Amino acid sequence: MRVVTTTKTTAEGTTDSVAQRSPLGWLLAVVLLVVVALVASRLLHPMDDYTRAVLSLTGDEVRGRSIFVMNCVDCHGQWADGKVGPSLRNVSERLSPRRIVEQVVSGKTPPMPQFQPEPQEMADLLRYLNQL
Ligand code: HEC
Incomplete structure (x- = not known):
C-alpha cells in the first residue's frame, strides 16, 4: 500500500512568523500588564467600608456647600479658590x-485636619466638590 504523506508547505511557517512580529502581540502583552497592575493595586489598597458606603450614596450639592462653608472655607476660600x-x-x-x-x-x-463626616455628609461634600 502506498502511504501518502502530506508535507506542509512553508506558507504556514511564514504566516506564523508574521503573527509573532505583529503589533497585536505587543498590544496583548501591554493590556495584560495593565490588568495585572490594576488587580495588584486593588489587592494592595482595598477600598475600605467607609469609602464604599460614601460612594454608594447620592450626595446633595446644597448640603455639601453648607458643610463646606462650615468646615473648609477658612483654608480653601469662600469659593474654593484657595x-x-x-x-x-x-x-x-x-x-x-x-x-x-x-x-x-x-x-x-x-x-x-482629619475630618470624620458621616458617609452621607461625605457624599454631599463630594457632590459639591465635583461641580467646582
Ligand atoms: C486648616 C486648613 C484646612 C482645612 C480646614 C481644610 N483643608 Fe483641605 N487642604 C489644606 C491644605 C494645606 C492642603 C494641601 C495638602 C497637601 O497636599 O500638602 C489641602 C488639600 C485638600 C485637597 C486636595 C487638593 C489637591 O488638589 O490635591 C482637598 C480635596 C481638600 N483639601 C478638601 C478639603 C475639604 C473638603 C475640607 C473641609 C471638609 C478641607 N479641605 C479643609 C488645608 C485645609
Missing part, C-alpha cells in the same frame, strides 16, 4: 472620588 490650602477648582478632574474621600478623612497632609 487660601491657606490650594484651590479646589476642578479638583474632581485631578483626583478620583476615592482620593478626595481619603484626603478629607485621613489627616495625612497637615495642616489640613
Whole structure:
C-alpha cells in the first residue's frame, strides 16, 4: 500500500512568523500588564467600608456647600479658590472620588485636619466638590 504523506508547505511557517512580529502581540502583552497592575493595586489598597458606603450614596450639592462653608472655607476660600490650602477648582478632574474621600478623612497632609463626616455628609461634600 502506498502511504501518502502530506508535507506542509512553508506558507504556514511564514504566516506564523508574521503573527509573532505583529503589533497585536505587543498590544496583548501591554493590556495584560495593565490588568495585572490594576488587580495588584486593588489587592494592595482595598477600598475600605467607609469609602464604599460614601460612594454608594447620592450626595446633595446644597448640603455639601453648607458643610463646606462650615468646615473648609477658612483654608480653601469662600469659593474654593484657595487660601491657606490650594484651590479646589476642578479638583474632581485631578483626583478620583476615592482620593478626595481619603484626603478629607485621613489627616495625612497637615495642616489640613482629619475630618470624620458621616458617609452621607461625605457624599454631599463630594457632590459639591465635583461641580467646582
Ligand atoms: C486648616 C486648613 C484646612 C482645612 C480646614 C481644610 N483643608 Fe483641605 N487642604 C489644606 C491644605 C494645606 C492642603 C494641601 C495638602 C497637601 O497636599 O500638602 C489641602 C488639600 C485638600 C485637597 C486636595 C487638593 C489637591 O488638589 O490635591 C482637598 C480635596 C481638600 N483639601 C478638601 C478639603 C475639604 C473638603 C475640607 C473641609 C471638609 C478641607 N479641605 C479643609 C488645608 C485645609
